[in-house]
Amino acid sequence: MKKVLLAGASTYGVKNMGDDAMLDNLTQTLHERIDREIVFLARHPQGGYDEEYGIRSIKNFEHDSREQSLGRYFYGFNRGDGRNHLDAIREEMAGCDIVVIGGNSFMEVSASSFLRGVVSYSSLVATLAIFMNKPYVLYGVHGHPPKLEITAQMARFLCSNAALVTCREQFYKGVLADLGATGEHIQVFGDPAYGIDPVQDPELGRAILREQGIAFGRKNVVGVSFRHMYWVWDEPEFARLAEKMAQFCDRLVEVLDADLLVIPNCTYNIDNINEDDRYVAKVFMDKMRHRADIHLVDRDMSLTETLSLYRGIDMIVSNRRHACIFGAVYDKPVHALSTGHPWQFKPFVEDLGLTGCYSSFTEDGVEELARAVRTTWENRERHAASLAQTMPRLRERAKSQVDAIIAIMNAKKGEEKVPPAAHP
Known part of the structure; x- marks a missing residue:
């Protein structure tokens, strides 16, 4: 059995259906392809969510609310914080085969600084993975070109050490290249949400x-x-x-x-x-x-x-x-x-x-x-016909990034950064 540790700063489990669609592509494809356990570092661990996606949630480094986080570092890194969740995270990471950091890891919805903000959170998870000699993947990255130098610095760090970076579009691969983050391990697979199954009922x-x-x-x-x-x-x-x-x-x-x-x-x-x-x-x-x-x-x-x-x-x-x-x-206009x-x-x-x-x-x-x-x-009929031709290819490409993650888990120790075949 392979063990996947899934993380992301305010990504997944926060009532955002776009994020959850990307999670669904990842978890469902893993469930279909391999014998696996998926552990999710969640802001709000919840049983119903775990059941829906076939995962097991534990508390992550985020405070439960913005109000609780004001003027403080990530949860567990302040004097007086509880730290049992840090023990749990360390144990789960030590036993995993790969760490997947999902979502817009370089978002600037708020300023990042030491142990504060989205990109700082992603960098913390990546640092722990490196320290424990675990390969990590940046899954479904996208966003606006960073405006802050600290974001650019951490983006270069995150991308240069990742076993694989999956971009949603060629545009964002270009953004990363402009930041100095390049390499064959940075690949375009399309939006992970293309891989979801439509509800037929x-x-x-x-x-x-x-x-x-x-x-x-x-x-x-x-x-x-x-x-x-x-x-x-x-x-x-x-x-x-x-x-x-x-x-x-x-x-x-x-x-x-x-x-x-x-x-x-x-x-x-x-x-x-x-x-x-x-x-x-x-x-x-x-x-x-x-x-x-x-x-x-x-x-x-x-x-x-x-x-x-x-x-x-x-x-x-x-x-x-x-x-x-x-x-x-659904092939809708x-x-x-x-x-x-x-x-x-x-x-x-x-x-x-x-x-x-x-x-x-x-x-x-x-x-x-x-x-x-x-x-x-x-022109809805023409658009619907075009989507009917296009969506199967986009769906397969979205799922293929999960196959690339599986390939990294199956690689021999020390060879995890060998890039999978590129997908056009």
């Missing part, structure tokens, strides 16, 4: 809609998911964009003759209410003229439940990349909205073969946005 999504008292009255149903860029926008900026989103949604109702279904992709609100898509949706929904034609699924959901709702819509419009990918999994972060969308829209299905929400006017979405809608 239509009744699950219907049951959720019934439970929520949602009934549609128009000809079409368009999914909407909108995230608050809370680490970038201040309150006046969000207020302005919420008003714009309300006007845009009103026009979607009119030009598409559609009910809008708001499907939250993140419902985590322990640190910041703006992380919760439900709160964000209520702000712009209450400003709409066609308030009766937009509906919010107002509860926490598992990944399976979330995917089941995408099965029943006719199109998805979102500034969340994984909301767009969830639509693509996708229109991506950049909210000041084109690096997040242009590369993956090109991967999907949907180059024209993209708008800048922050720069384009409401009428321009509505026209662009209508064009995507009018």
Whole structure:
């Protein structure tokens, strides 16, 4: 049996369906391929989550809330902290075959410093892996080009010592190269979320809609998911964009003759209410003229439940990349909205073969946005046919990065950094 130790700073297990989709690809492919045990260093260990993904969670280095972390180092590294979890982490790492550090390891949602912040957390896990002579992998890395030199320094450290770095797009491999992080072990496999299985049972999504008292009255149903860029926008900026989103949604109702279904992709609100898509949706929904034609699924959901709702819509419009990918999994028309972060969308829209299905929400006017979405809608049959051809290849490529991780575990000691075959 192989043992995988899975880590990530505020990644997985924090009610973010995009992160959980990447986790699902990793865990399900491991379950299919090998005899394995997966131990997850979690911010909030929880039995139901463990059961859903076939993992075993233990407490990680994060404090349980941002409030508890203010002015402090990672949990366990402050005078007076409990340290039993450090013993557990050391024991699990000593017995593992590989450490997988998942998610956006180089995010700058807050400034990193010694034993604080996302990239510092990833570097701590990598340092421990090196100290215990365990190979580690950076899985599904992506993000904006780092602005801070400390982020660039730690990114070079993390990439240079990793056995494998799997990038979501060629764009981010270029970002790493610009930072000085290069090598054959840095490879592009596409977004891990492409590897998820669609939910085939239509009744699950219907049951959720019934439970929520949602009934549609128009000809079409368009999914909407909108995230608050809370680490970038201040309150006046969000207020302005919420008003714009309300006007845009009103026009979607009119030009598409559609009910809008708001499907939250993140419902985590322990640190910041703006992380919760439900709160964000209520702000712009209450400003709409066609308030009766937009509906919010107002509860926490598992990944399976979330995917089941995408099965029943006719199109998805979102500034969340994984909301767009969830639509693509079902060959649904996708229109991506950049909210000041084109690096997040242009590369993956090109991967999907949907180059024209993209708008800048922050720069384009409401009428321009509505026209662009209508064009995507009018070409929906062509887009669906294209996705039906493209998605199987992207799915296989997403799963192949897990095969590469397995190959590292199976390599002889001292040969773990031999790169697997490249995947185009």
